[in-house]
Amino acid sequence: MQVHTVGEGTPEVAVVGAVHGDEPCGARAIERFLASDPEVDRPAKLIIANERALERGIRYVETDLNRALPGDPESDLYEERLAHDLATAVEGCLSLGIHSTVSYDEAFANVAYLNDRKREIAAHLPVTGIVDFTAVSDGRSVELPGFVDIEAGYQGSDAAVDNAYDCIVAFLQTTGVLPGDPPAQDPGFYEVTEAIYKEPTRTYRVRAKNFERVAPGETFATVDGDPLVADDEFWPVLMSAEGHDKLLGYRSTYHGPFSTVPVAADATDD
Numbered sequence: 001m002q003v004h005t006v007g008e009g010t011p012e013v014a015v016v017g018a019v020h021g022d023e024p025c026g027a028r029a030i031e032r033f034l035a036s037d038p039e040v041d042r043p044a045k046l047i048i049a050n051e052r053a054l055e056r057g058i059r060y061v062e063t064d065l066n067r068a069l070p071g072d073p074e075s076d077l078y079e080e081r082l083a084h085d086l087a088t089a090v091e092g093c094l095s096l097g098i099h100s101t102v103s104y105d106e107a108f109a110n111v112a113y114l115n116d117r118k119r120e121i122a123a124h125l126p127v128t129g130i131v132d133f134t135a136v137s138d139g140r141s142v143e144l145p146g147f148v149d150i151e152a153g154y155q156g157s158d159a160a161v162d163n164a165y166d167c168i169v170a171f172l173q174t175t176g177v178l179p180g181d182p183p184a185q186d187p188g189f190y191e192v193t194e195a196i197y198k199e200p201t202r203t204y205r206v207r208a209k210n211f212e213r214v215a216p217g218e219t220f221a222t223v224d225g226d227p228l229v230a231d232d233e234f235w236p237v238l239m240s241a242e243g244h245d246k247l248l249g250y251r252s253t254y255h256g257p258f259s260t261v262p263v264a265a266d267a268t269d270d
């Protein structure tokens with residue numbers, strides 16, 4: 001894990017790239033930011049997390065780092081030890097994690113257990129949507145207090161690096177590291193309700209478009225040529241035939257613009 005620091009003092013703000021080694025946009029955007037020799041008002045850490053997987057262009061070496069948090073320093077598995085190191089490095093920090101997808105070419109934000117700090121970060125990112133993953137959270141970085149992720153675009157694309165860079169700048173403006181005002185574009189808010197799993201050895205094709213409503217009775221995908229039909233309406237998120245070996249994607253509910261979504265009564269700012 002590489003940890004770069006800008007500014008003087010102990011950082012309370014962190015940017016994390018390359019949690020997944022086959023998603024290089026975060027590491028490239030961090031390198032671009034560091035090369036710009038930025039003038040900062042408060043310190044920040046810029047972390048390139050899974051160097052071994054990044055070097056090899058693979059998602060992970062032994063296990064998925066973004067399902068292994070908060071990790072275990074005694075584990076036999078590299079990413080479980082790395083998850084502990086990462087969780088320790090971002091402890092007490094407002095953090096932005098950077099990912100990319102094979103399912104959607106624009107940037108969107110992922111959150112879980114929204115609290116005031118996470119809302120503030122998410123509200124000022126230049127993204128087209130904000131997705132709440134609380135219902136299916138399972139060791140992801142977004143479960144950490146103060147942590148918001150973005151999916152910056154298609155894996156390996158230059159556009160994903162540009163989107164990631166823009167999100168880093170906006171995030172560092174929101175957290176007072178960089179001068180200037182971040183955007184406030186009020187993207188839509190989607191709440192994931194469940195995962196859609198694939199059956200092994202079968203061939204899937206996705207017909208629905210991510211973030212676009214699937215109506216009841218609509219065929220949203222096919223499996224070995226047979227239709228998969230929606231019982232109820234939903235909005236697909238991270239849905240793709242090739243993105244994951246077990247997962248086709250997620251169903252979500254659209255709740256309207258982010259600014260109109262009420263704060264949950266039990267949201268604690270821990």
Ligand SMILES: [Zn+2]
Nearest residue numbers: 020023099100
């Ligand atoms: Zn990722």
